[in-house]
Amino acid sequence: MPESIKDKIAIIGAGCTKFGDIFDQSYEDLLAEAAFAAFADARIEPDRVEAAWLGTFSPYAGNGKASVSLADALRLYGKPLTRVENYCATGTDAFRNAAMAVASGVYDVALVAGAEKLKDRPVRGIAWEGGHPYQHDGLTAPGVFALAANRYFYRYGADRTALAKVSVKNHHNGALNPKAHFQMEVSEEQVLKAPIVAWPFGLFDCCPTTDGAAAVVICRADMARQFGANYVLVKGLGLAVTSGRPWYDAAYDYVGFAATRAASEEAYRMAGIRNPVGEIDLAEVHDCFTWTEICNYEDLGFCPKGEGTHFIGEGRSALSGDLPVNPSGGLKSFGHPIGASGVRMIYEIVTQLRGAAGARQVRDAELGLVHNLGGPGAVACVIVLGRS
Amino acid sequence: MIGITNYAVYVPRRRIRRETIAGAWGAKASPGCKAVTNFDEDSLTMAQAAVWPLAQPGVEWLAFASTTAPYWQRSAASLIAAACDLPAEIATADFSGSLRCGTSALRAAFDGVGAGSVRSAVVTAADCRDGAPESAEELLFGDAAAAVALGREQLLAELVASVSRSDDFPDEWRRDTDIHVRSFASKYSLTRGYTENIVAAGRAVLAKAGVKGEQVARAALVSPDGRAHLAVAKALGIAAAAVEDVRVTDIGITGAAMPLFLLAQALDRARPDDLVLAISYGDGADAFLFRALADGGRLRPDDGATEFPRYPLYRKLRDWWRAAGGLTEISNVLLRREEHQNVRLHGSLCPQCGLLQFPITKVCGSCHQHGALTETPLARRGHLFTFTSDFLYDAPVQPTVMAVVDLDGGGRFLCQMTDVDQAAVEIGMPVELVLRRMREGAGDHYYYWKCRPAPGGANHA
Numbered sequence: 001m002p003e004s005i006k007d008k009i010a011i012i013g014a015g016c017t018k019f020g021d022i023f024d025q026s027y028e029d030l031l032a033e034a035a036f037a038a039f040a041d042a043r044i045e046p047d048r049v050e051a052a053w054l055g056t057f058s059p060y061a062g063n064g065k066a067s068v069s070l071a072d073a074l075r076l077y078g079k080p081l082t083r084v085e086n087y088c089a090t091g092t093d094a095f096r097n098a099a100m101a102v103a104s105g106v107y108d109v110a111l112v113a114g115a116e117k118l119k120d121r122p123v124r125g126i127a128w129e130g131g132h133p134y135q136h137d138g139l140t141a142p143g144v145f146a147l148a149a150n151r152y153f154y155r156y157g158a159d160r161t162a163l164a165k166v167s168v169k170n171h172h173n174g175a176l177n178p179k180a181h182f183q184m185e186v187s188e189e190q191v192l193k194a195p196i197v198a199w200p201f202g203l204f205d206c207c208p209t210t211d212g213a214a215a216v217v218i219c220r221a222d223m224a225r226q227f228g229a230n231y232v233l234v235k236g237l238g239l240a241v242t243s244g245r246p247w248y249d250a251a252y253d254y255v256g257f258a259a260t261r262a263a264s265e266e267a268y269r270m271a272g273i274r275n276p277v278g279e280i281d282l283a284e285v286h287d288c289f290t291w292t293e294i295c296n297y298e299d300l301g302f303c304p305k306g307e308g309t310h311f312i313g314e315g316r317s318a319l320s321g322d323l324p325v326n327p328s329g330g331l332k333s334f335g336h337p338i339g340a341s342g343v344r345m346i347y348e349i350v351t352q353l354r355g356a357a358g359a360r361q362v363r364d365a366e367l368g369l370v371h372n373l374g375g376p377g378a379v380a381c382v383i384v385l386g387r388s
Numbered sequence: 389m390i391g392i393t394n395y396a397v398y399v400p401r402r403r404i405r406r407e408t409i410a411g412a413w414g415a416k417a418s419p420g421c422k423a424v425t426n427f428d429e430d431s432l433t434m435a436q437a438a439v440w441p442l443a444q445p446g447v448e449w450l451a452f453a454s455t456t457a458p459y460w461q462r463s464a465a466s467l468i469a470a471a472c473d474l475p476a477e478i479a480t481a482d483f484s485g486s487l488r489c490g491t492s493a494l495r496a497a498f499d500g501v502g503a504g505s506v507r508s509a510v511v512t513a514a515d516c517r518d519g520a521p522e523s524a525e526e527l528l529f530g531d532a533a534a535a536v537a538l539g540r541e542q543l544l545a546e547l548v549a550s551v552s553r554s555d556d557f558p559d560e561w562r563r564d565t566d567i568h569v570r571s572f573a574s575k576y577s578l579t580r581g582y583t584e585n586i587v588a589a590g591r592a593v594l595a596k597a598g599v600k601g602e603q604v605a606r607a608a609l610v611s612p613d614g615r616a617h618l619a620v621a622k623a624l625g626i627a628a629a630a631v632e633d634v635r636v637t638d639i640g641i642t643g644a645a646m647p648l649f650l651l652a653q654a655l656d657r658a659r660p661d662d663l664v665l666a667i668s669y670g671d672g673a674d675a676f677l678f679r680a681l682a683d684g685g686r687l688r689p690d691d692g693a694t695e696f697p698r699y700p701l702y703r704k705l706r707d708w709w710r711a712a713g714g715l716t717e718i719s720n721v722l723l724r725r726e727e728h729q730n731v732r733l734h735g736s737l738c739p740q741c742g743l744l745q746f747p748i749t750k751v752c753g754s755c756h757q758h759g760a761l762t763e764t765p766l767a768r769r770g771h772l773f774t775f776t777s778d779f780l781y782d783a784p785v786q787p788t789v790m791a792v793v794d795l796d797g798g799g800r801f802l803c804q805m806t807d808v809d810q811a812a813v814e815i816g817m818p819v820e821l822v823l824r825r826m827r828e829g830a831g832d833h834y835y836y837w838k839c840r841p842a843p844g845g846a847n848h849a
Contacts, residue, residue: 147774248746248747
């Protein structure tokens with residue numbers, strides 16, 4: 001049996017910028033703001049960091065290109081820096097790589113930073129650079145998940161009203177969060193009447209394109225107390241990758257993501273979780289589209305396959321529910337600067353476990369889960385975090 | 389004995405009523421409608437669709453004829469041959485320059501088959517000429533393709549005689565720089581150009597065969613206007629009932645495609661022993677006389693057609709390609725290496741578990757066998773597994789329907805769905821794969837497969 005990372009890594013500092021249309025700040029400005037906030041939170045000087053990992057999905061105009069983007073943003077030179085890109089699981093995978101390096105004993109203190117500046121790009125939405133030049137022409141990010149949602153509807157008889165409830169919930173949570181991209185409530189009727197983007201997704205079923213950065217400082221758990229008592233421990237980590245072109249796989253049923261199932265099984269094994277819904281107190285999951293969140297409930301084992309619509313319908317994932325999901329507002333409301341998102345989710349769980357989440361605070365938050373899902377549901381990363 | 393072994397036609401599924409066009413210009417409408425390409429079709433894709441049912445093993449020569457080829461330089465015939473998965477060891481040829489280019493190719497094919505240099509040949513002709521806005525041609529011109537297969541065995545019709553005439557008559561032309569046809573449409577052009585040439589060619593071919601016009605059972609006579617061919621038939625002594633409907637009221641004047649289209653139509657209506665006359669016109673005339681050896685009845689009725697409700701959308705789609713872009717430069721190394729996969733539609737068959745899969749792979753997606761997978765053609769029909777109607781993708785008509793298709797016999801495919809009203813899309817519907825023009829990029833056209841509803845199939849999820 002391979003070892004577990006449980007209780008070997010501590011998060012001692014976390015920082016996050018305001019997310020949104022940050023027209024007046026650059027990629028480096030955002031990265032510096034998040035990283036220096038994390039340094040301050042950890043009560044360390046930048047030089048204390050021995051190694052760093054940067055998560056950026058899509059470099060543009062040099063921003064996010066290789067690890068030099070982090071070195072220049074922080075003026076942090078001469079250290080081992082690595083850029084990670086793994087679709088929308090970029091941020092969590094950057095964290096995972098840093099955690100593995102510290103767990104190996106080679107480094108004591110490391111920085112994980114994620115940043116994306118989508119509003120600086122010349123095109124709307126998220127470009128799929130590096131894909132086949134024409135084979136998938138016509139396929140957009142919402143389209144990828146809409147293919148799955150339509151099949152899920154066909155198989156389980158669900159419809160758009162269940163999706164709308166996810167949007168209403170996440171907008172409600174985001175409205176309580178001063179750093180969220182959108183701080184406004186929406187009604188179910190508004191969601192259902194919004195223009196269609198890719199059937200069955202309307203505008204309010206889709207996360208926005210957002211600018212933002214987030215950072216955390218980690219260290220060996222046995223050193224954590226040196227930096228204060230406010231640390232959070234890594235309980236489990238899982239990453240799983242499936243096909244990046246699942247549409248050619250005749251065995252793919254389109255109603256769930258095997259990557260999430262495998263990544264969560266691994267994370268649960270390390271954390272010793274047998275009953276996710278009973279043991280986990282809150283979760284930040286990848287709601288790139290409303291249907292994805294419903295699918296995640298099932299793939300993460302919060303409810304059986306096909307019953308995710310009941311999980312949202314019965315209010316179980318609401319702030320007041322038995323397993324609040326996306327108390328931050330989620331990608332839907334907090335925003336989704338791709339490489340930043342996973343690190344931002346860790347920031348949210350750390351904030352919640354510290355009891356510092358203000359109006360959106362989940363009561364008795366002891367064990368939290370972070371979940372990223374990248375590409376066409378092909379890259380999933382699950383991180384379980386706990387308070388001591 | 390040489391003759392025709394098969395034939396097929398392709399008519400795009402979009403229509404526009406002439407009153408819709410005329411109404412946009414405040415002009416007087418002529419009757420009927422015309423068939424027009426969807427925005428992702430051109431002469432090459434229409435011809436490919438016409439050739440596909442004729443693309444049998446043993447074809448040794450493939451000719452493409454059009455006055456609206458998508459390339460000045462690049463063989464549409466070679467691309468069509470690949471898309472029809474014909475072997476590299478065939479001759480291909482591209483004909484152009486005249487509305488007679490389809491029959492020029494037919495004549496060359498008969499010469500080749502007659503001389504024994506090729507055993508079997510396929511000739512396709514397609515046109516999608518764009519009449520200038522507010523012109524008579526805009527009302528008349530329609531888009532279509534036809535293909536005929538020629539050989540020495542299993543003939544549907546034998547070639548009895550053929551003649552050609554050349555006449556550099558100045559009635560209709562396009563310079564190398566012109567987008568739209570220029571013409572001297574006049575009674576002079578009609579009588580001295582069209583009528584004189586066709587009648588002379590008709591008389592010559594009948595005389596060569598030693599038959600009279602009244603013996604002709606089916607006459608496929610091209611027409612510039614839907615009327616003039618009736619006078620030609622009369623002059624040749626051909627009974628009015630024998631004259632093929634030139635389809636001007638439901639398809640339009642289809643340019644280089646018209647002679648082969650009407651020939652296919654005439655053969656389809658012929659009975660054994662019927663004499664079938666086909667005459668083309670354009671800078672001269674080509675005439676062919678056939679004797680039918682079998683009943684026709686091979687052409688299936690037109691698929692359901694969609695009408696453009698308003699003129700502006702028609703005009704926008706007609707002009708779209710001139711400004712289209714979107715794809716970045718594509719590596720010719722990649723294009724070449726993937727030809728068998730992306731153009732010939734081959735997948736990989738696993739010898740261990742029997743899984744047929746796309747794209748071509750060295751490692752089986754199911755049992756992970758490595759190295760022994762064999763390249764295998766995929767079926768071009770299947771059923772819709774799932775889909776979405778996407779309004780985000782930048783297309784000339786929204787939404788873009790994206791489809792996941794389970795192909796008959798194995799392989800799952802992802803592609804756009806075309807020629808469809810999004811409201812009619814449902815999981816399980818039968819679809820067929822069709823070659824279409826994708827977005828433009830870096831100064832080139834790119835062709836790939838889309839799917840569209842397949843008539844006559846049953847739903848299967």
